[in-house]
Amino acid sequence: MGGRVRNHIKYSLRKIAKKIRTWHLLLILVPLLFITATLLRLDHIQMTKLRDAVMTADEQGDETEIESALDELRDFTLSHIVVNIIEENGREKITFGTGVFYLENSYIRAANKAIAEAEQKIANSSTSNGNIFAAASNTCKPLALKNGWHWNSEGYIKCMTGEIDKYPTSEEITTTLLADVPSTEIYRVEFSSPVFTVSWSGFFIILCSLVIVVIFTRFLIWLILKIALIFVENP
Numbered sequence: 001m002g003g004r005v006r007n008h009i010k011y012s013l014r015k016i017a018k019k020i021r022t023w024h025l026l027l028i029l030v031p032l033l034f035i036t037a038t039l040l041r042l043d044h045i046q047m048t049k050l051r052d053a054v055m056t057a058d059e060q061g062d063e064t065e066i067e068s069a070l071d072e073l074r075d076f077t078l079s080h081i082v083v084n085i086i087e088e089n090g091r092e093k094i095t096f097g098t099g100v101f102y103l104e105n106s107y108i109r110a111a112n113k114a115i116a117e118a119e120q121k122i123a124n125s126s127t128s129n130g131n132i133f134a135a136a137s138n139t140c141k142p143l144a145l146k147n148g149w150h151w152n153s154e155g156y157i158k159c160m161t162g163e164i165d166k167y168p169t170s171e172e173i174t175t176t177l178l179a180d181v182p183s184t185e186i187y188r189v190e191f192s193s194p195v196f197t198v199s200w201s202g203f204f205i206i207l208c209s210l211v212i213v214v215i216f217t218r219f220l221i222w223l224i225l226k227i228a229l230i231f232v233e234n235p
Helices: 002-019 022-060 063-079 104-123 128-147 154-164 170-178 200-233
Strands: 083-088 091-096
Antiparallel strands (some): 083 091
């Protein structure tokens, strides 16, 4: 009984396959490609929203919210096909995932805290170094506020270096100041997406691939038959 059912199904599928022409498959492929591209686009948009939520939490400075937003972004990226176009060395390239971004505000907060601690430590020093650094800060901080410089801005660094270099102990002071500043790599974030995963976009990618394989196979068979006919007609 089971064998008869299987044979009947095979016969029905073969009959349908014979009726379907290649141009039918092309007509089917076009909307499938459109749907697949739309689903991939929606996944990319959702990833962008979640990444923006991370950046917003980073600006607000709530560590709990930052961790929660990062977890949500990571979980989504790992469970969806996220196609992204990023710029690297002046050239655009396609990657799977979020691309690299930095928690800039978290880094600035941590760096400013480290610098403030270094400033306080040096200012409280009984040596002349404290007076030298305090004098440099008194000169450069008003300029930083006026010009909108951050602690790591080129203008602020040049100002501080220029002031400190006026004294013979500048190397020791600079080393002390930079010792506790965190590395930017700690605040570098990138989540990679799988090339394929079980999702709606993954399902439609499989459908498109199957249709393309069938179309290519039919074209290859047609081409082989055409070549064979040439040799048959012209022995």
